[in-house]
Amino acid sequence: MKNVAKRLLAATLTLSVLVACVGISGVGASAKKRQRSDLTIGIDPGHQSRGNFSTEPMGPGSSTKKIKVAGGTHGTTSGIPEYKLTLAVAKYLKKELKARGYKVVMTRSRNDVDISNKERAEKLNKKCNIAIRLHADGAAASANGASALYPSTKNPYLKESVCKKSKKLSEKLLTAYCKGTSIRKRGLSARDDLTGTNWSKIPVALIEMGFMTNRSDDTYMAKTKNQKAMAKALADGVDAYYGFD
Numbered sequence: 001m002k003n004v005a006k007r008l009l010a011a012t013l014t015l016s017v018l019v020a021c022v023g024i025s026g027v028g029a030s031a032k033k034r035q036r037s038d039l040t041i042g043i044d045p046g047h048q049s050r051g052n053f054s055t056e057p058m059g060p061g062s063s064t065k066k067i068k069v070a071g072g073t074h075g076t077t078s079g080i081p082e083y084k085l086t087l088a089v090a091k092y093l094k095k096e097l098k099a100r101g102y103k104v105v106m107t108r109s110r111n112d113v114d115i116s117n118k119e120r121a122e123k124l125n126k127k128c129n130i131a132i133r134l135h136a137d138g139a140a141a142s143a144n145g146a147s148a149l150y151p152s153t154k155n156p157y158l159k160e161s162v163c164k165k166s167k168k169l170s171e172k173l174l175t176a177y178c179k180g181t182s183i184r185k186r187g188l189s190a191r192d193d194l195t196g197t198n199w200s201k202i203p204v205a206l207i208e209m210g211f212m213t214n215r216s217d218d219t220y221m222a223k224t225k226n227q228k229a230m231a232k233a234l235a236d237g238v239d240a241y242y243g244f245d
């Protein structure tokens with residue numbers, strides 16, 4: 001009888017130690033900080049080799065229709081089309097983000113595709129935590145610098161919380177981008193007329209990386225070395241948004 005009692009006591013002790021361990025690890029798991037590997041970053045390299053001029057709703061339930069994908073601008077000095085520049089930077093950004101531990105989804109990895117802005121948003125909605133839309137500007141030759149476009153809190157298509165996070169994401173990306181490159185910071189701009197933004201269900205930022213119609217911006221962005229710097233700077237912006245910096 002004495003041995004049985006001892007065994008019983010031992011078993012009870014083992015069980016309580018086990019319960020305690022499970023309890024502790026349970027607490028540890030819930031307090032575990034989010035890691036880069038828990039996050040999937042969506043990248044949409046703007047445009048494609050040919051625009052698609054049929055139309056789609058500008059946002060969910062909208063009666064306003066806009067063309068599916070615009071042709072985009074091109075480098076007046078470099079001769080590079082916008083769709084090639086956005087894909088080149090997107091590929092370097094993907095590589096940089098993956099090296100830092102993030103997961104990455106791209107809307108396209110080739111130029112010869114036909115994916116509308118709405119379809120691009122929907123693809124990223126499915127798998128990603130945030131969406132980065134890469135573009136470059138075109139205007140008069142004197143216009144220069146980078147800007148970030150975000151949905152305002154009055155945007156009728158997106159949840160207010162998503163709009164607020166989008167502004168924060170836009171601000172972090174633009175600040176890091178202009179710090180890590182020699183492109184001038186123009187600033188943030190609220191835009192509620194962008195199809196690819198309005199169909200987003202996740203925080204979204206559209207970065208206008210510079211003006212392809214400006215000699216200095218265009219020459220800078222055309223260089224491989226600088227495209228890598230642009231990608232690294234944007235990855236710094238993602239780190240800053242999540243507080244990994």
Ligand SMILES: [Zn+2]
Nearest residue numbers: 046072135136
């Ligand atoms: Zn564009």
